Amino acid sequence: MEISSKKGNKDADDAIIKEKNEKIKSFLDKYIEFLSVNLQAEFNRITCSPLDQLKTNEIGSKIKDIIEEHIARVLFLIEREESSISVVKEYFSTNLQNYYSRISGDDNAKKALQEIFEMNLLHDFGQIVDRLCNFEVEIIDFFLKYLIVLNIHRRLSRRGIIPK
Template structure:
């Protein structure tokens, strides 16, 4: 018996089906949030690896370009997984839209504490995360990782949110 079935059974025995359904919905939202957090963290780590690869190596080297292409494929694959989950869950649950809005607001608040980081974010706000990543690296290259990480996470969420809006999953 899986976790959700156990929760439903336990709560429905104690309080009734109405409470059990709410508990299941809450548990499902927690699992979705954990999944989204995990994949966004994974994408962020891979973007940081690509960021460091671009900063630290001459771009003419064949091996680093090969590595960069593989990282880009990995990032695209995981973004597609997040989009798939958002498409699937958004039909019955507005949680996904709220997740993106809340996390983007929190990251934006964190970034806006530093004027230079906020200015850099404004400069790269309209840039495509994957196709124009070298431009992003050029703008963020002088920042510490503590500033780069929230900006990259914000850009990841923004990129995914734009794709969801384009597909009509999140209202424009």
């Protein structure tokens, strides 16, 4: 009887951990999508504004605050859930590879990615928009998601949460 209760507890613990990891992945998916949609809107605002109306090539201050706040929430969750670091590491690795493979199918897109790879998503957003404005919306979406995931991954690496 004691053996089966231990096995039952182990199965229950495994199910809880699995559910927790799925919720973390779902949370990350939702936040990355949210950030992407907001950056897409700002991207469209910049590309559709006549130059004399656009006061800056940088990302708008309100949207910048929103993006920073949500990236901070993602970082907070990941730091808080130390037991799930392997899941987070796998999530970022898989998504970076998936977005990169979608982008690298087009030689021009691959070249553009190399040019913007080292840029800061928020502070260099005007330059990113200038480089990506001739691409299709679908490719731009992959670029933005790639840059969001890369930005968060770099921040986690700098904090020592995940290895570089």
